[in-house]
Amino acid sequence: MLSIKKPRIKIKTLLLYSQIRFKKKDRAPKTTNTMRTQEYFDSAYPPVYGKQWPSIRIALLSKQKYVAVINNFADFEDTERNFQEIGAVDIRHKYSLIAEQMKNKKKQINQQIPDKSEQSISQDQVDNEDSKLIRPSYIELDDDDLAERAKLEPISRYPKKYQERALAQDHISGPVDLKHSNRVILPSEVGPGGVTVLMDYMPATKLKGLEEWIEETDVLLGVSQGDQEIGLKRERQEEPISLPKMLKIYSFGKGDISTFPYPKMDHQMKVLDHYALDGASLLPVLALDLAPGDRVLDLCAAPGGKTLIALQSLLPGLVVSNDAAESRVKRIRAVLKQYIPHGMSSIENVSFVTQVNGCILQERESYDKVLVDAPCLNDRHSLQENDNSIFKPSRTKERLTLPELQSQLLVSALQAVRPGGIVVYSTCTLSPLQNDGVVHLALTRIWEETTIECSVIDMSYAVQPLSFLYRFGSNLGLRYGQIILPSLLSNYGPMYCAKIKRLR
Numbered sequence: 089m090l091s092i093k094k095p096r097i098k099i100k101t102l103l104l105y106s107q108i109r110f111k112k113k114d115r116a117p118k119t120t121n122t123m124r125t126q127e128y129f130d131s132a133y134p135p136v137y138g139k140q141w142p143s144i145r146i147a148l149l150s151k152q153k154y155v156a157v158i159n160n161f162a163d164f165e166d167t168e169r170n171f172q173e174i175g176a177v178d179i180r181h182k183y184s185l186i187a188e189q190m191k192n193k194k195k196q197i198n199q200q201i202p203d204k205s206e207q208s209i210s211q212d213q214v215d216n217e218d219s220k221l222i223r224p225s226y227i228e229l230d231d232d233d234l235a236e237r238a239k240l241e242p243i244s245r246y247p248k249k250y251q252e253r254a255l256a257q258d259h260i261s262g263p264v265d266l267k268h269s270n271r272v273i274l275p276s277e278v279g280p281g282g283v284t285v286l287m288d289y290m291p292a293t294k295l296k297g298l299e300e301w302i303e304e305t306d307v308l309l310g311v312s313q314g315d316q317e318i319g320l321k322r323e324r325q326e327e328p329i330s331l332p333k334m335l336k337i338y339s340f341g342k343g344d345i346s347t348f349p350y351p352k353m354d355h356q357m358k359v360l361d362h363y364a365l366d367g368a369s370l371l372p373v374l375a376l377d378l379a380p381g382d383r384v385l386d387l388c389a390a391p392g393g394k395t396l397i398a399l400q401s402l403l404p405g406l407v408v409s410n411d412a413a414e415s416r417v418k419r420i421r422a423v424l425k426q427y428i429p430h431g432m433s434s435i436e437n438v439s440f441v442t443q444v445n446g447c448i449l450q451e452r453e454s455y456d457k458v459l460v461d462a463p464c465l466n467d468r469h470s471l472q473e474n475d476n477s478i479f480k481p482s483r484t485k486e487r488l489t490l491p492e493l494q495s496q497l498l499v500s501a502l503q504a505v506r507p508g509g510i511v512v513y514s515t516c517t518l519s520p521l522q523n524d525g526v527v528h529l530a531l532t533r534i535w536e537e538t539t540i541e542c543s544v545i546d547m548s549y550a551v552q553p554l555s556f557l558y559r560f561g562s563n564l565g566l567r568y569g570q571i572i573l574p575s576l577l578s579n580y581g582p583m584y585c586a587k588i589k590r591l592r
Contacts, residue, residue: 121477125470128479129518136520136564140573144518144582147574148471154348155179155367157393158336160400161429162354162361168336175346176338179370179557180331186553187328194326313528318535321543321591325550330377332401339367339557342577357429365393367557368572368583372459372514373397374554375547375587381405382456387446387501390416392423394461399428399439408455410442417443447496449504456509458501462494464515464522467582468574491526498530502540507592510545514585518571523584527568531588544568545587 134141156171158164168178315322340346351360373394378384382404386395389409398407409420420441428435444450446460465487470477478487494515501511513530515522527544534540547570551560559578561571569586 121474121479122471124479124481125477129467129471133518137518137561137573140561143576144574147576147579148468148582150576150579151345152468153340153345153367153579154364155337155339155370156348156362156364157397157400158338158362159354159359159427160334160336160402161427161432161435162357162359164336164361167352167361168338171338171348174349175344176340176348179337179339180333180335182556183331183553186556187331190328190553313532318528318532319541320531320535321541322546323543323589324546324548325587327550328553329374329547329550330379331374332378332403334402335397335400337370342556359429360426363393363396363423363427366516366580366583368516368581369393370397371551371554371558371570371572371583371585372461372512375512375514375551375585376457376459376510378403378457383454384408385455385458385501385504386410387458387460387497387504388462389441390419392420394459395420395439396423396427399424399435404438404457406438406440408440408442410444410446412443412445414443417441447493447500449500451504453504453506455505458505458509458511460497460501460511460513462497462513462515462522462526464490464494465517465519467517467519491522491529494522494526495529495533498526499533499537502530502534502542502588502590503538505590507590509590511588511590512585513569513588514583516581516583518573518582518584523569523571523586524567527586527588539592541591543589543591545589547585547587 129145133144137144156176158167158171172178338348348362348364351362351364353359354361376382376384376398378398378401380403383406384398384404386398386407386409388411389395390411390413392409395407395409398404409424411417411420424439424441428439465478470479477483478490494513498511498513501513505511513527515526517523519525531542531544534542551558551570554560557578558572558580559575561573564571569584571585572581572583574581
């Protein structure tokens, strides 16, 4: 049988040709939603937060910290013992001690009675205390003023672990090459008392994205208006915010990155034993200062954590949990089903879930307290998650119109609360536009379009007992609210919170 020789040279030539022909071209790295988020934040936030931004950024990209709210309708005593065994701290116990000290101090000042304990401190003792501050602990290094002071001292005076911490801090707070000057309008106005207002830091009309220039909707016209121009009054909350006795909340101390175990099922009551959530989420609920019998509306309630905290306080006479989307309403119902025993009429009769557009509420002057935890940029989620990100190109229009939505929700809340009632507005973003800016826009609309009168409640003194838990932003020129800044030692938030009282 004759054998046929194949033309090997031709086959090799064809193979080589096909490889050249079908070789894939090198492509540029794909731009992800998290990359878009990082570019936006690195442009918008440094002019506002200055040297704090690098450390905030690192915290946002790091593991989030949680607190655990123990379910009063499960075997809470066993859960408390378990938490204490793993080193968790009872927030209410520590908060109560600090709040009591504040009240006693205020009482002494009001009675003009000298504090003998302070008088007995000698200058040597003061010097000794100062020397301790020069070598700060991990908690103290979280304080900007102490950290700056410590840098003035020779590094050799620190113990080794503090040397490493200080060097790391120098590294993250060094110069950052961020081209943001052409994208943010620097403050031109001065607020009350000569303090530059944070909400004056506004994005320019055009913001440069990674691929193209996009138009930014300008929703803050007249942001430099003063209080009198919008009929606004102010008052200071002279007492610490209320932390209801029935709330059992645990956390790990600053610098402790331990985690809580997964919730367990109480087989007798058929509910889970605790609910874990970002610790900063407590602040908006506590700011409501819940009282027995309060009629409470949680206007943007999903996934339901803040509603659950309000119910666990056992104080409200009514809690209405609302959201506009059916999927989000289902999440609220699921959470309540997991933590509220079926058939417990004392709770089921005061808890209702609704699905309506929060911007066009039909109810007027119906509630004592209203919480508006508004949809926002959701900084931490946007930096860490690509899926369903607000910075997704297809959601650009939705993102740009967020301030308008937020302000309308706040206007609706102020219409729904009774005269004398409280509205708390909160977000989980650092954006000045969506925080102080939105509050200003809503109060302006209330002044111009309704007969409602409002007063902004200054909570700067009231939240001080929570400083052991949170890193509050200071010297930021906030005009209306308080903000919790993420920190590696206390990695909660961000959370902005403003408290408004309807006068009439």
